[in-house]
Amino acid sequence: MDKISASTNPVILQSEGLLKYILETSVYPREAETLKELRNATANHPLGFMGTSPDAGQLMALLLKLLNAKKTIEVGVFTGYSLLLTALSIPYNGKITAVDPDRKAYEIGLPFIKKAGVLHKIDYIESPALPVLDKLLDDPANEGTFDFAFVDADKNNYWNYHERLIKLVKISGIVAYDNTLWGGTVALPEMVVSETKREWRRCTLDFNEAISKDPRMELAFVSIGDGLTICRRIC
Numbered sequence: 001m002d003k004i005s006a007s008t009n010p011v012i013l014q015s016e017g018l019l020k021y022i023l024e025t026s027v028y029p030r031e032a033e034t035l036k037e038l039r040n041a042t043a044n045h046p047l048g049f050m051g052t053s054p055d056a057g058q059l060m061a062l063l064l065k066l067l068n069a070k071k072t073i074e075v076g077v078f079t080g081y082s083l084l085l086t087a088l089s090i091p092y093n094g095k096i097t098a099v100d101p102d103r104k105a106y107e108i109g110l111p112f113i114k115k116a117g118v119l120h121k122i123d124y125i126e127s128p129a130l131p132v133l134d135k136l137l138d139d140p141a142n143e144g145t146f147d148f149a150f151v152d153a154d155k156n157n158y159w160n161y162h163e164r165l166i167k168l169v170k171i172s173g174i175v176a177y178d179n180t181l182w183g184g185t186v187a188l189p190e191m192v193v194s195e196t197k198r199e200w201r202r203c204t205l206d207f208n209e210a211i212s213k214d215p216r217m218e219l220a221f222v223s224i225g226d227g228l229t230i231c232r233r234i235c
């Protein structure tokens with residue numbers, strides 16, 4: 001087994017002090033005003049912790065621009081932090097297919113999306129994502145047309161999403177999976193993990209293992225936010 005040095009220890013990399021430092025020096029000062037407002041409007045939501053962390057968002061924005069992404073898909077919108085940052089990062093004629101069954105949450109973020117002037121880029125579909133992806137694949141013309149996909153919803157379906165998105169995203173396109181560290185529980189023995197987190201911990205472990213062996217992708221498993229696995233389709 002390869003040796004893990006202190007400099008690669010995720011506990012050290014993710015310490016609160018360091019995160020605060022990163023956010024205060026490089027993330028908050030550059031965060032778009034409408035994103036900040038959407039984040040603040042979500043802060044008191046009982047599920048507010050689900051919003052994408054702004055440092056992970058900043059990395060996503062950079063990836064979208066490096067890719068020159070125009071056509072993207074998002075699975076799991078919530079109040080729209082990652083959706084708005086995607087909309088701000090793609091060109092005027094870019095398009096995002098955004099899927100989530102919880103329209104009420106989306107409506108919390110909607111005023112900020114409108115204010116940012118990017119609503120025309122968003123095709124919001126109020127639905128669980130799997131049937132939407134299947135419907136897209138019913139038309140072979142959709143295959144290999146997406147530049148970028150962000151998956152941030154029900155973790156037990158990650159592999160099902162993967163099998164579909166790998167066909168929808170073009171070669172050299174990116175699929176990014178959020179929460180792949182699942183609150184750090186992936187590195188803990190099951191018995192110390194609260195029961196509510198155990199099932200998704202198991203799903204996350206299975207997904208992480210399967211994706212690490214998928215020869216169709218290159219990947220980087222990044223210790224940012226709650227873990228972001230960035231995959232690039234290679235064949």
Ligand code: SAH
Nearest residue numbers: 051052076077078081082100102128129153
């Ligand atoms: N990306 C969001 C956070 C998403 S939280 C942000 O940056 O704020 C997870 C979301 O997944 C929730 O809004 C939930 O309604 C949605 N979700 C749950 N099951 C889903 C499914 N089967 N398909 C699509 N979205 C789903």
Ligand code: CA
Nearest residue numbers: 050152178179
């Ligand atoms: Ca998430």
